[in-house]
Amino acid sequence: MKIKERSLVIIKPDGLQRGLVGEIISRFEKKGLKIIGLKMMRLDEALLLEHYSHHKDKPFFKDLARFMSSSPVIVLCLEGLNVVSAVRLICGVTKSSEAEPGSIRGDLAISTAYNVVHASDSVETAEKEIKRFFKQDELYEYDKAEYLYVYAEDERK
Numbered sequence: 001m002k003i004k005e006r007s008l009v010i011i012k013p014d015g016l017q018r019g020l021v022g023e024i025i026s027r028f029e030k031k032g033l034k035i036i037g038l039k040m041m042r043l044d045e046a047l048l049l050e051h052y053s054h055h056k057d058k059p060f061f062k063d064l065a066r067f068m069s070s071s072p073v074i075v076l077c078l079e080g081l082n083v084v085s086a087v088r089l090i091c092g093v094t095k096s097s098e099a100e101p102g103s104i105r106g107d108l109a110i111s112t113a114y115n116v117v118h119a120s121d122s123v124e125t126a127e128k129e130i131k132r133f134f135k136q137d138e139l140y141e142y143d144k145a146e147y148l149y150v151y152a153e154d155e156r157k
Contacts, residue, residue, distance in 0.1 A: 006036070006079050007087045008129040010118040013071035020108055021074055024117060027090055027104060028078055032150035037077030037130075037139045043068050051132060060113070067113065075133045081155055084123050091119045 011024055029035070043051070048065045055061045078087060092103025096115045099106035109116045120126035130139075147156060 004079065005081065005083045005123060005126075006077055006130055007084045007120045007126045008118075008133060009076040009078060009087060009091075009120075010133075011074035011076070012114070012116055012118060013067060013073060014109070014111075014114040015116040016074060017071055018108075018116075020116060023108070024104055025074075025076070028076070028087065031080075031086060031090060032146060033078045033080040033083055033086065034142075034144050034147075035076055036079045036141070037134045038074070039134075039138065040072045040074055041133075042072050045069070047132070051129070063113065077130050077134055077139055081151055084120055084126055087119045088121070091117050 009028070011021055015021060015024055025035070045065070048068055049056060052061065052064060052068075055064060080086060090104060092099030092105035094105075094115060095112045096105040096109035097112070099109070101107060104117055105115050120129050
């Protein structure tokens with residue numbers, strides 16, 4: 001199968017500590033997205049600085065770094081057709097109070113800072129983020145039988 005677009009998702013400390021990991025992962029699986037990488041990890045200062053470099057000079061960065069390092073996180077690499085936009089739709093907008101009901105943030109978060117998940121915002125960003133969080137041998141290629149029932153034949157080519 002040639003469905004190769006990928007996206008990175010981080011289930012943040014609030015998602016882990018509130019016991020939402022299974023529900024969050026289930027939403028991606030129910031959509032038909034394929035998990036090709038999954039791990040629990042702690043984010044150290046160097047990784048946080050690299051990942052959030054666009055926020056490092058903002059007043060909230062220290063609080064963000066403290067929050068993101070307060071607990072392990074779950075990191076996922078998902079694969080599927082138009083997966084970046086699909087994941088962002090499933091997650092909902094960053095500001096949880098404005099997220100649509102039915103989205104992860106709309107249903108499970110109220111805070112903008114503690115908004116349960118991070119999701120890549122573009123295909124280009126996803127490629128960088130996946131390399132940042134996963135070694136190549138931590139990503140698994142496999143055929144997912146379900147794809148025969150998720151994607152039309154012309155979409156699988």
